[in-house]
Amino acid sequence: MFNSFAVSVTFIRSSLMGSSMEYSSGDDTEISDSETEYEEKAYEELKNVSQQFKVSDDAYTCPFCPKKKKQDFLYNELLQHAIGVGKCSSQKRTRKDKANHLALAKYLENDVAVDSSPLQQATMIDPLADHDRDEMFVWPWIGIVVNIPTEIEDGRYVGESGSKLRDQLTRKGFNPTRVRPLWNYRGHSGTALVEFQNDWLGFNNAMAFEKAYEANHHGKRSWQAKNDSKSDLYGWVARADDYNSDNIFGENLRKIGDLRTISDIMEDEARKTQQLVGDLTTVIEAKTMHLLEMENKFNETENSLSQLITVKDKLLQEYNDDIKKIQSGARNHLQKIFNDHEKLKLQLETRKRELELRGQELAKRETHNENERRKLAEELEEEVINQDDEKLKDLKNNYGEEVYDAVTSALIEINEYNPSGRYIVSELWNYNQGRKADLQEGIVQIMKLWRTYKRKRGMD
Numbered sequence: 432m433f434n435s436f437a438v439s440v441t442f443i444r445s446s447l448m449g450s451s452m453e454y455s456s457g458d459d460t461e462i463s464d465s466e467t468e469y470e471e472k473a474y475e476e477l478k479n480v481s482q483q484f485k486v487s488d489d490a491y492t493c494p495f496c497p498k499k500k501k502q503d504f505l506y507n508e509l510l511q512h513a514i515g516v517g518k519c520s521s522q523k524r525t526r527k528d529k530a531n532h533l534a535l536a537k538y539l540e541n542d543v544a545v546d547s548s549p550l551q552q553a554t555m556i557d558p559l560a561d562h563d564r565d566e567m568f569v570w571p572w573i574g575i576v577v578n579i580p581t582e583i584e585d586g587r588y589v590g591e592s593g594s595k596l597r598d599q600l601t602r603k604g605f606n607p608t609r610v611r612p613l614w615n616y617r618g619h620s621g622t623a624l625v626e627f628q629n630d631w632l633g634f635n636n637a638m639a640f641e642k643a644y645e646a647n648h649h650g651k652r653s654w655q656a657k658n659d660s661k662s663d664l665y666g667w668v669a670r671a672d673d674y675n676s677d678n679i680f681g682e683n684l685r686k687i688g689d690l691r692t693i694s695d696i697m698e699d700e701a702r703k704t705q706q707l708v709g710d711l712t713t714v715i716e717a718k719t720m721h722l723l724e725m726e727n728k729f730n731e732t733e734n735s736l737s738q739l740i741t742v743k744d745k746l747l748q749e750y751n752d753d754i755k756k757i758q759s760g761a762r763n764h765l766q767k768i769f770n771d772h773e774k775l776k777l778q779l780e781t782r783k784r785e786l787e788l789r790g791q792e793l794a795k796r797e798t799h800n801e802n803e804r805r806k807l808a809e810e811l812e813e814e815v816i817n818q819d820d821e822k823l824k825d826l827k828n829n830y831g832e833e834v835y836d837a838v839t840s841a842l843i844e845i846n847e848y849n850p851s852g853r854y855i856v857s858e859l860w861n862y863n864q865g866r867k868a869d870l871q872e873g874i875v876q877i878m879k880l881w882r883t884y885k886r887k888r889g890m891d
Contacts, residue, residue, distance in 0.1 A: 469527060473534035478542060489603060491734045495531045505604050510539045567671035569684050571692040572637040573672060574625035576666045578653060579612070587618035596623060605640040608633075613679050620679050624687070625666070634693075782881065790874055799868050 477494075484494045490503040493512060504512060516524060516531035581590040595608035600607050609626040612619060626639065627633035644650045644666040651667035674684045827835040861868040868876070 571629035
């Protein structure tokens with residue numbers, strides 16, 4: 432299980448080399464012939480001894496990025512930087528700049544890799560290669576650094592801060608998370624605890640840290656040897672003997688860590704992984720059941736919606752058909768009303784013309800009758816009924832004054848309307864007022880008779 436987490440620098444370096452070679456290959460159509468020529472020229476210049484960019488045994492600088500904030504790279508960091516710039520697609524990098532960096536990557540791969548320092552060679556070693564998995568380590572992974580230079584100030588020992596030592600170790604590629612200088616009653620003890628990530632990457636960094644110091648003969652055995660003087664820093668990874676020791680770092684190790692074997696940690700991680708897998712399986716099963724329920728509800732809802740849509744479409748079609756029928760019936764009815772109206776309008780206009788003609792005729796007749804009445808009145812004034820007539824006398828004596836008056840009135844009216852022949856003539860009469868009706872009253876009475884006629888015939 433550990434091998435799947437361990438970092439093999441050799442593999443990383445080979446991958447970077449492959450990436451660089453693939454990018455700078457002549458098959459890459461994005462690099463022109465002139466750029467390839469410029470890359471070759473820059474490569475030859477880098478091989479010249481005047482192009483020095485190694486700042487220490489294990490640190491390099493990029494000769495083409497003098498203004499870059501980071502000026503010291505480990506070998507692999509500089510190689511990755513050169514390849515990354517050389518094949519980037521950013522418009523901020525010129526073709527010349529990219530060609531320079533490709534030449535730098537080629538130079539590092541072909542001419543510098545053989546000169547890797549002991550620190551870099553140590554990072555290529557499998558951290559479990561020479562360790563028993565039942566060996567006890569301090570967990571989380573902790574390194575020990577001793578022989579840190581100190582000096583006396585105001586009666587107490589002082590030394591470098593933990594952050595400064597952490598940065599130094601980080602630049603070497605060990606990536607500690609924290610460095611704790613250990614202090615006692617006399618001040619800085621000249622020792623420090625180096626903390627790494629509590630995972631397999633952290634273990635790899637811790638073992639690389641230990642191997643690097645061992646390669647420089649500054650490991651634990653060299654520190655414990657009493658046959659020579661000690662200079663510079665010594666470092667190693669804390670184990671059971673360090674944890675159980677009575678010195679200052681043993682006391683502090685017991686405060687911040689526990690003793691565990693690699694096998695224990697692997698088994699614990701396996702249990703956690705198994706528990707996690709079980710929990711995830713349970714969650715996935717629950718999610719799957721929930722998904723199935725949601726899918727069933729969705730299908731039910733979809734079917735219900737489909738049925739509702741079908742019913743709605745049917746109702747809408749029926750409604751539209753009914754509306755069309757109503758509209759058609761309304762149009763027909765309105766057309767019939769319009770036709771009847773036009774017909775009645777024509778009838779009324781015809782009747783109006785007839786009434787107007789009749790009125791004109793009646794007016795003429797009334798005028799004629801009025802003239803005849805005036806003539807009759809004039810004649811009646813001249814003609815007086817002969818009251819000595821024997822017949823009238825017999826009528827008065829036999830039937831009384833009332834009959835006599837009626838006969839004489841009738842004779843007067845006959846003389847008025849037809850004095851020449853004394854025959855009966857029809858007259859328009861107002862029975863309510865007991866008199867002859869005038870022309871306006873006659874027209875009103877005719878209109879009443881016309882309305883009654885229309886209602887009887889259903890013409891309204």
